[in-house]
Amino acid sequence: MEASVMTDLARESRDAVRKPAWVCDEFGAIYEAHSQCIFYLALRLLGDPAQAQDATHDVFLKAFRKMDSFRGESGIRTWLYRITLNHCQNLQQSWHARHMFSNADDAVWETAGTVSDDPLRVLETKELGQRIQQTLEKLPEEYRVLLLLVADQELSYEEIGHLTEQSADAVRGKLHRARKSFAAHFKKSA
Amino acid sequence: MSTEFSRLRQERRNEQRQFENQQGQVQAKEFASVEDLLRLDSAQNPVPLEVGEQLNNSIAAEAPPSRPWYRKIFGRA
Numbered sequence: 001m002e003a004s005v006m007t008d009l010a011r012e013s014r015d016a017v018r019k020p021a022w023v024c025d026e027f028g029a030i031y032e033a034h035s036q037c038i039f040y041l042a043l044r045l046l047g048d049p050a051q052a053q054d055a056t057h058d059v060f061l062k063a064f065r066k067m068d069s070f071r072g073e074s075g076i077r078t079w080l081y082r083i084t085l086n087h088c089q090n091l092q093q094s095w096h097a098r099h100m101f102s103n104a105d106d107a108v109w110e111t112a113g114t115v116s117d118d119p120l121r122v123l124e125t126k127e128l129g130q131r132i133q134q135t136l137e138k139l140p141e142e143y144r145v146l147l148l149l150v151a152d153q154e155l156s157y158e159e160i161g162h163l164t165e166q167s168a169d170a171v172r173g174k175l176h177r178a179r180k181s182f183a184a185h186f187k188k189s190a
Numbered sequence: 191m192s193t194e195f196s197r198l199r200q201e202r203r204n205e206q207r208q209f210e211n212q213q214g215q216v217q218a219k220e221f222a223s224v225e226d227l228l229r230l231d232s233a234q235n236p237v238p239l240e241v242g243e244q245l246n247n248s249i250a251a252e253a254p255p256s257r258p259w260y261r262k263i264f265g266r267a
């Protein structure tokens with residue numbers, strides 16, 4: 001009986017940590033709906049879980065402070081993505097961590113032939129995160145951002161174009177090349 | 191209190207280990223597209239719980255705005 005009460009208490013205590021009682025319910029709902037995609041974008045752009053956690057916190061705090069200036073011209077998620085992209089770019093600039101790319105990288109997919117026709121095979125999903133990170137880091141930043149945004153099924157090409165300051169057609173064209181480049185590098189990393 | 195906290199932490203570690211072991215058992219999984227691959231990766235990297243808690247604390251420490259934004263957006267008086 002005592003053990004059962006303890007277990008219940010422990011569970012309640014754990015759940016309380018999992019779902020904070022938001023001081024602002026409306027913003028809590030926004031956080032619950034969009035934090036996963038924001039964290040994932042930050043994680044793969046920054047390549048470091050601790051920095052991605054900080055970035056997610058900072059992005060949402062910034063959003064909370066700036067909510068008054070949100071005009072609703074784009075969706076909230078698109079707006080949060082915009083803040084995240086700017087935030088991560090600023091961090092990368094301040095760390096002097098930009099990657100340099102040579103034309104040799106492009107040659108990988110240009111000569112890859114039918115590489116995009118084959119399914120991407122992963123032997124163990126345990127190693128997936130590491131391989132994806134390594135692969136993304138080999139791509140030009142623009143391709144990396146486009147792939148991460150298009151993986152979010154809630155974003156249209158138009159919204160991605162708006163976020164990356166180009167037309168939806170340009171997004172489509174670049175995505176085609178980005179997918180091929182990713183697939184080529186990913187297979188090489190096996 | 192601290193013993194209970196350690197126990198909860200240990201419990202969480204065990205859950206995480208169990209999850210990782212299950213993931214490791216998936217053999218030769220194939221993905222039709224890069225997007226599918228990234229979606230799985232995203233699902234495997236949930237936002238740590240601490241982020242929401244810290245954010246909530248940060249928001250609580252903020253000075254309340256003169257006219258809350260959510261009243262403007264959600265139209266509450």
